[in-house]
Amino acid sequence: MKIAIYPGSFDPPTMGHLDIIRRASKITDKLIVAILYNPNKTNPMFSIKDRKKMLNLIINDLDNVEVDFFEGLLVDYAVKKQAKIIVKGLRAISDFESEFQMALTNRKLAPQVETVFMMTNDKYSFLSSSVVKEIMEFGGCIDDLVPEKVKEFIGEKAKNESLF
Ligand code: PNS
Numbered sequence: 001m002k003i004a005i006y007p008g009s010f011d012p013p014t015m016g017h018l019d020i021i022r023r024a025s026k027i028t029d030k031l032i033v034a035i036l037y038n039p040n041k042t043n044p045m046f047s048i049k050d051r052k053k054m055l056n057l058i059i060n061d062l063d064n065v066e067v068d069f070f071e072g073l074l075v076d077y078a079v080k081k082q083a084k085i086i087v088k089g090l091r092a093i094s095d096f097e098s099e100f101q102m103a104l105t106n107r108k109l110a111p112q113v114e115t116v117f118m119m120t121n122d123k124y125s126f127l128s129s130s131v132v133k134e135i136m137e138f139g140g141c142i143d144d145l146v147p148e149k150v151k152e153f154i155g156e157k158a159k160n161e162s163l164f
Contacts, residue, residue, distance in 0.1 A: 001029045001030065002028045002029045002030070002084070002085065003028070003029065003030045003031075003032065003081060003082055003083040003084065003085070004024060004028040004030070004031050004032070004083055004084075004085035004086070004087050004116070005031075005032050005034050005074070005077065005078050005081065005083045005085070005086050005087065006020065006021060006024055006031055006032070006033045006034065006086075006087040006088075007034045007035075007036060007070070007074050007077075007086065007088075008033075008034075008035070008036065009035070009036055009038070009041070009044070009051075009129060010033070010035050010051045010054070010055060010129065011044045011045055011046050011051060011129050011133070012045065012046055012051065012054055012129055012132060012133075012146060012150055012154065013051070013054050013055050013058060013129075013146065013147070013150055014124070014127050014128065014129055014132055014145060014146050014150075015123075015124055015127065015144065015145060015146060015147060016089060016091070016120055016121070016124035016127045016128070017089070018058050018147050019089075019120070019121045019124060020087065020089040020118055020120070021033060021058075021059060021062070021065060022062065023118060024087045024118060025062050025064055025065050028064070028085065028087075029064060030064050030065075030066070031062075031064060031065045031066075031087070032065075032066055032067075032068055032081055032083065033055050033059065033065060033066070033067045033068070034067075034068050034069060034070050034074075034077060035048055035051050035052060035055070035067070035068070035069040035070070036069070036070060036071075036074075037069050037070065037071045038071075039071075045133055045163060048069050050153075050157070051069075052067050052069065053153065054149070054150045054153050055067040057147075057149040057150065057153060058147045058149055058150060068081075073109065074086065074106060075106050075109045075110035075113055078110065078113045079110060079113070083113070084112060084113055084114060085113070085114055085115075085116055086103075086106065086113060086114070086115045086116065087115075087116055087118060088102075088103070088115060088116070088117050088118070089117070089118055089119075089120050090117045090118070090119055090120060091120045091124070091125050091126075091127075091128075092125060099117065102115075103115040103117075127145060131145070132145050132146055136154070136163070142154075
């Protein structure tokens with residue numbers, strides 16, 4: 001069984017993330033979308049619980065995808081989940097350097113786990129969670145940047161509490 005991990009912060013999940021999830025789910029038997037729980041990362045906009053909710057909302061038509069979170073080294077988590085593949089999305093050349101470093105580090109730590117890169121859909125090559133957050137911060141429109149269900153979730157949340 002080909003089990004793959006798609007790791008990230010997903011703060012919040014974007015259309016670019018969903019595109020990679022959909023495409024990766026077609027070429028793996030099981031895909032685990034794994035949210036990094038990083039207590040050192042300053043000021044995430046959404047809690048792990050909310051990010052998990054948002055991801056679950058957008059993957060509910062994909063039978064072989066599940067959402068989880070992890071703490072610590074990605075390769076340790078991959079080994080624990082018996083995953084031999086790490087899926088990463090590549091947007092632009094600017095992503096390459098850090099992704100190259102992470103892939104080689106992960107290979108050094110766990111040679112049996114292979115990192116596979118998927119090129120972003122060109123529609124989303126500019127898109128990141130940070131861009132979405134910045135637009136939201138200044139009241140801009142995030143239509144087409146995040147999945148509809150994520151937009152609704154954020155809208156509901158913003159009604160009840162201040163996100164900034
Ligand atoms: O969405 P992001 O924030 O770009 O995702 C980064 C992530 C979670 C993939 C990366 O930070 C990660 O794998 N962190 C886990 C810690 C780890 O394993 N570090 C060693 C590789 S350099």
